[in-house]
Amino acid sequence: MSQFEQSKISSIVIVGGGTAGWLTAGILASELRSRIQRKELCITLIESPNIPTIGVGEGTWPTMPNTLNRMGVSETEFIRECDASFKQGSKFVNWGSEENTENNFYYHPFDVPMASMEGVLPEYWLEQEQSKSLAESFTVQQALCEANKAPKNITHAEFGREANYGYHLDAGKFSNFLKKHCIEKLGVKHIFADVEDVTLDPSGNIKSISLGENGPFTADLFVDCTGFKSLLLGKALNVKFNSVSGMLFADTAIVTQVKYPQMNAPIKPYTQSTAQTCGWIWDIGLPTRRGVGYVYSSEYTDTENAKKEIDNYISKTTINAQQSDYRTIQFTPGYRDKFWHKNCVAVGLSAGFLEPLEASALVMVELSAYMIAEQLPATKSALYVTEKRFNKRFRYHWQRAIDFLKLHYILSKRNTPFWLDNRKSESIPDSLQHLMVLWRHQVPKATDFELSAELFNAPSYQFVLYGTHFRSELLFSMPQREQEYMQQQVLHNQQLTGKLIDKMPDHRSLINKIVQYGLAKV
Template identity: 45%
Template sequence: MKLGELRVEQVVIVGGGTAGWLTACTLAKNLVSTRPGAIRVCVIESPDIPTIGVGEGTWPTMRRTLENIGLDETEFIRECNATFKQGSQFIDWKQNADDAQPHTYYNLFSSIYNPADFNLAPYWVLGHAGRDVSYANAVSAQGVACDRGLAPKKITTRGYDAVQSYAYHLDAGKFAALLKRHAVDKLGVHFVPANVTQVNCDHDGFITDVDTEEQGKVSGQLFVDCTGFRSLLLGDTMRIPFNDVNDVLLTDTAMAAQIPYLSKDADIACVTKATAQAAGWIWDIGLQNRRGVGHVFSSAHISDDQAEQQLRAYCGDLSGELSVRKIKMRVGYREKFWHKNCVAIGLSAAFVEPLEASAIFLVEAAGNMLSDLFPRSRGAMAHTEKKFNKSFRFRWDKTIDFIKLHYYLSSRQEPFWRDNKQSETVPNSLLDKLDAWSRHPVSKYDFSDTNEPFPHESYQYILHGMGFEQSLQSSASTFAQVEQAKMSFANVAKATEHVCRDLPSHRSLIDKVCQYGFPKI
């Protein structure tokens, strides 16, 4: 048989954690069956290497992913200490905390009207929603619901259905354990608990098998690298270089901690809180029994001791009891994500700071694309490799642009924030968009690529939440549907009243899910 005709019969995923087990579930659900020609999926996970487990935020896409692999939402929430996430709240990003009125805004998951159908943003800029209405409250009911601590659905709502769009906050360690159990017990994934000692390649540079300390050789025709920052396959073996982007995203270190609630009835925030600091920002994520907090910062602008002091000050009375863990972040991506018969997914492929919780979403996207375009032979890999690399270079570049946008728009004056506005730290692709958007609304035509990770709505929430100036008066006549816009703003206000009247508190819904569960039919 010619090498190009070599069939792919087994996929070997090296590394577990969220990336490894979520990819395994996706591939197994779509490719594993009892039919002839079905693919075998094998996961090799070291019993000695812990997962990083810091990222606890997801995107609304996770609902479809979990449903597609056959996980019950009630089981997921119970097993993973999960809660609902309806967006992100940005605190003090525009100005310093000691200013008279701290600045806060939302990036939400739900808008009443799809801006691709009718874009309300220019009408808000021109004042047709009222002078004192924030952009988020003008287009969505979700911000007010979040202010009041309300859940995105009711206990009578079916699993994965929503009244308002939502994602999850979760315990990453428990999530990986649930995915592992589901993959092995329900989806036919073969699990090899072992440490990989060597990766072996043929004379063409394709991986043939890996040696393990406990289980001997494990062979396959396609290998997925989920070994985290180590990047054992794509980096160490294939020698694919890593492109640092620390000249654009200046944060390179995190301090993480966990805070228990003072009572079992404590309110649970239904957004990820991101509070700006002198040289970075602090995340605050509410799970069922604790909050996960962490300080993401630039080591060039603040010392570790100062960063930890700021985190402890944020945590208040419980700060003395906290155990703080330091995490060095290598920010950037591999020059290629797929090389020959090796695909990197998760931290082995790329990493950017967790500001917009993009990490798990991009694992989902990679697993889905690999499943959809799965090459059945070695000869088919080159074409798939090219498409995969093009897609994920685009996705990571756009993710970097979007995260940089948050920093660039800030008016804070500490050195870290001023450095983020220096033109040499800002991608030209972002500067070009901002120049155009200063005179024209964000448009659906700015997002014509199906691989765009952040949609039209997300950019508008950030731009208008941060007070980005748009000069639209000279083109006001272009936006002639004023009465329709005013009616739409009024409908949003009515929907907000309805939502706030009918939805339960976040804590009460989580308690009911844990006790009763969502209806299955």
């Protein structure tokens, strides 16, 4: 056997199941399908039979439909088996101030309007009277969400749509669904076993993992999906964890499930985030229940008072609310100093975790798995090249995610200690402070950021920035030709919104039809 053959990457082991593990397995197996079919590559997932999944995240980004499609998943079966519904964006209630009024909210929709990346859209909006929000003026999704309308119809094919969407789903069911698909359709091998020990070679690479009765297990590349424990990257390879609790204060979530008062109750086609005294409450609508959780900082309140706040929220938003059973999840916001070290790469909670304000956890898994597949070298001797690229890219992604999440807090005028401290300059990253200096007199645009494929792009910053009281004071007027073009876009959006409000079905009605009849195959 030649030296090249000995060095060839032919085996990948994913340690840890759950959504992160099985989603990673599915993406790698589908993207590297030809190598698996030619028996040049073997992907194995090792899953503990004794560790329950965290299952905090029940919301995805609009990247997920494409991911499932590329994996060869049936959208109909996914919706049926994962208790899934459609998500068209996020609604932030009472974030701007403590006024509990009907209009104290803003949307971060999934649609990316024309001319928003270049900043033309918000410039035009800022020069007008602004009787409607930025999201309502230039996307159909605020109106669709407020009317509880679906983003597609039963006549659409799988993954077809009228408006951009992601999903809400049952995390446990999704993990099992992916497991079955990976094993039966994508050729992923599966072992139930606990990792008892990790052996390193003299160069610091992982040589093998000990699986008790199953003996030692070797691989060319190990993917750590062991959650907060980070058994491989954190524990065995001793890669440092960087806390960002000085910037993002939330460190605890209390989670519960809320039953609908009747089976035909509306399903919200968006994630609702409602600001509270020391954090915020998420409210996610699935077909059979709502997932509700309070994310807060233990530095500013205790569990007893947090439960009072979430109980109060549930009683106000639920008819005949019953006493809830809560699960408490504690976390330290932050990320690893390196995500890829030697022949090990961490994906999911083992790489890091920030509060689930914009559902960034699952998209980080998607992005990580795609980059591993795209950049996987032919030989083990070239792994260090991919390691450098991967770490540079994801260090940037995590830093930008912190900026974007922090932006939501610094724009608020709420005045409890938690919110006041969030606005102190020492808690705001320098990179975000620099952007805020820019945006005093200009709008966010694509050229403000380094990557063409940003984790959060310019329109996302625009929707959040101008969703509250903040307004950039523009020093230059828009040319007449561009004003006329944007007037046409506003008119077009009004017409399209009216058309879709009439055309699109009620969200629950569509879910019921998909469960009963299914969508047409792509």
